[in-house]
Amino acid sequence: VSRALDLAERAVKAAEGDEADVSVHVESSGFARFAASAVHQPTLIRDETVTLRVVRDGRIGCATTNRTDDDGLAAAARHAAEAADSAPVDPSFPGLQEPARVPDVGGYDEATAALTPEDQAESAAEAISGAPGFGLYGYYTSGVTEIAVASTTGLAVSQSATDTSVLTLAASVDSSGYAEATSWRAGDLDPAAVAREAAEKANRTRGATPIEPQTFRAVLEPYAISELLFYFAFTSLNALALLEGRSYLSGRLGEKLFDESFTVVDDGLDPVNYPKAFDMEGVPKQRVSMIEQGVARNVVWDRRTAKQAGDGHVSTGHALAPPAQAFGPIPFNLSMAGGDAASVDELVERVGDGIYVTRLHYLGVVDPREGIITGMTRDGTFRIEDGRVTTPVVNLRFTTSFPELAAGLLGLTKDVTLVNRSDFYDERYPFGTLVPAVATDAFTVVGTGSGPGL
């Protein structure tokens, strides 16, 4: 029995209610964060968090604690009971998940789990050695997480997972380039190669000049399209947003909304991504086909939204832990199908004249119902002229419709890349987005900003 599952089952026993479920998150991680080619914020974290939900006479209460001795679990049980007793009956509560078989999805690597702080510092040093002409900024991190869910229904599931990421920004006063890599196997990552990619990109950004704002034909690297896709998915491929009319897909399911090359699934079972066996209610993950050849087909569901919708909907295994369920179900294993382009260069040829975007910064959803997102480009923005990437451009302010971008796809690379999407706030929950590079005829730039560099 894993540490997490043992804790979950102890917490279920401590619960004071008619029914209860418990999710447990155990983390051990190291973060070698560097700036100006030196490690400056090295952080080691150990923690274990127990979230207990009790049902008492149809009333629901939750409590969370990291005090995992008997006294701590008893206090959490008491707090959850008090919360439940304070609440009115919850008519929307869908009940607890029944015991279910969860798939063995992998995602755990012994060698990654065994990495020490010295190993993490060494990997950061390898990255730094890969960009000798620049200051290198970013991090190397690895961690082990265990997640378990248990309940009074007899549910008892757990999963151990590993993750590693290296993120690099090679920069000088007047140049900056970006690259990153992520995997649940540390052996898949070459920190020095990632830093070399960032440095090579930075080398080409000196002398950036402004460009007249307009709607461009554009190539977006995986780093850029993954962020746009996740923001769109968070606000639109989410059953709660769909039911509340806030999603771009509200009232549009079944319609062809995007280019037929645009296909998006959420697949927790895919070992190329960060595989996940179940959600935070213990529901086994399902592969959900959301956009099929440009047609809006589905979103992801949890037990509460499935009950709210009726019509035979069931949870697809995308619930957050109970206190966070106000966000609705979230697709943490997004995958966008690749296309027919052999390389990014081929996408550039298809664009002909336009812009090339490496990475985005500080996105904001201007209008979730219409899928309009704003942000800046950074660390590698270039002109595309006559089918070739040419001169560097300053950072650009874009305010663009994601649906129009996806309706105007000119091509996608065959190869797809896993891009880390976790910023490691709160409990560690690694996840990524598997995407190709894309070319589109609709990327709207509304302003220009500063040049690349520090």
Place this chain on the structure above:
Amino acid sequence: VQDLTEKAIDAAVAAGAGYADSRVVRRRAQHVATKNGEVDSVSDAETEGIGVRVLVDGAWGFAGDPRLSEEGARDAALRAVAFARASASRARSRVHLAAIPPATGEYAAPVERDPVEVPLEEKIALCLRAEEGMRRPEVKITEATVRAMREERLFRSSEGASVTQRFVECGGGIDALAVSDDGRVQNRSYPSAHGGSSGQTGWEFVEELGLDREAPRVGEEAAALLTADACPSGVTTIVVDAEQMVLQVHESVGHPTELDRVYGTEAAYAGTSFLKPDDLGGLRYGSEHMHVTADPTTALGLGTFGWDDEGSPARRQPVVEGGVLTGYLASRETSALIGRDLGGSMRADSWSRMPLVRMTNLHLEPGAGSLEDLLADVDDGLYLCTNKSWSIDDKRLNFQFGTQVAWEIKKGKLGKMLRDPTYMGVTPEFWGRLDAVAGTEEWTMYGLTNCGKGQPGQHAHVSHGTSPARFRAVQVGVRQ
């Protein structure tokens, strides 16, 4: 528990740390959310642990452990030393800390009614009552939230600092989402978007917010936005309400004046700053009407403390005076780099995170006159209220912000409501267009709990006091 902070320091120093500090944090936080007349969630969260930060041969190391025991304290200390030592062997330079007198003493937030002890039934009832007030046929979703937090933080350093601080926070907010028959969506919030507003004090703060009092207006305005005209594009005069000014100050003054960003340590994630160290005292940030102050002593502020998370005492400090940059938000390390005593702004979001340079309470100082006085001097313009969307570039220069609502200003008076307003600018140019800030009678402080920074990420709780402000010749309506 105080003993544990000492044992951690002792273990770190014995293992080779030239400097060590330790923080024990115990927190309990409650959150109540209701939605469409039902309880959406009632949660009660506890977390505790010890964080140990060390310098070994001039290189940092940090480790956090949830066990408040001798074993946990010692393990955290030894792991922090090991990580620092592994980094130190490759370091190109040593970290130096500006000297400060070792802090000793206690701080406690002023509380009349402990918000954690307020019965959950009372919190739920308040939320449901406020929600009820927002209901309209067009309003499909009503939401209300309240929060309460109590935290004890003990800090000790190898230099002899030893402080105990007790923080108490609470707050709340309401939101109405209106949806038209043809699928258009608009929302209004009070007292601000993004979880409402919080203060560092007792439950009396939440009672004074008047969530149920404001609810009918919030519901009415959300419904009215469905049929409002879209905000036009153009260059015009804008008057920005105090709530949106909070975000304007936060994003375009607060973050760029964090000295760690100026020195590049946030370059890979949150970004850097358009400011440079030698801009201090000379750079023109905005017009003569612009006065910004960092003040961790402000009553009720979420950034109020006795000492920051490396033992620097709270001190009010100007950041921009008469439009000129005169201060930075700093740490002991960055103060040593710039060679100036800039006070302490180091804060960590929990025991498991290393302190970072963060905003405390950063205020736009009031000018003179009322909101009506600001409007009176506008022949044709817009009054923009309540943040809706935000984005700013990595140097904190180019920004685009959206608000939930705007009203036309015609010949000094508010006119019709407009939906989907946005405005954009470049930080020093934009602040250079500031030609009036309303006075003390309009000055309001908002407390935010969602300021993100750092890798691994941290949420800071910060407050900003602002008055409505007027800017000339601003690009509005830039939405595609």
